[in-house]
Amino acid sequence: MKTYDIEVQRLKSARHDKGVIELGVDALVLPRQARDEGQPTSSVRLPVEHARTLLILLKQQIAELDKLQPRSRRSGRA
Template identity: 80%
Template sequence: MKTYEIEVQRLKSMKHDKGLIELAVDALVLSRPVRDEQSTSSSVRLSVEDARTLVILLKQQLAELDKLQPRSRRSGRC
């Protein structure tokens, strides 16, 4: 399994369409060698500022998606 180190350099936009949230980002993607003591998962690095922006944008997108749900499903109980 290949692993990657992804450094998000800039968040450009976010949108949702048909149940998917799409992020447009400028990112640096580097292949990372797997060592025995490391897990085999990829990692994403964000600056604190970009992480805070991402959280705000995700909350906005999820709020928009919640508006599209019927009132009976908005409570989170299905």
């Protein structure tokens, strides 16, 4: 499995369609060197201001998705 270091440089957009949230970003993607520390994983790095923006965008998109759910399905979430 190939692993990557992904550095988000700019958040451009967020939208949802058919239960999938799609984020538009400018990102730097570099292959990560293999390590002997168990399972290989990719990592995403983003500045704090982008992380806060991402959180706000995700909350907005999830709220819009929740509006589309019938009330009986919204109340049972954990």
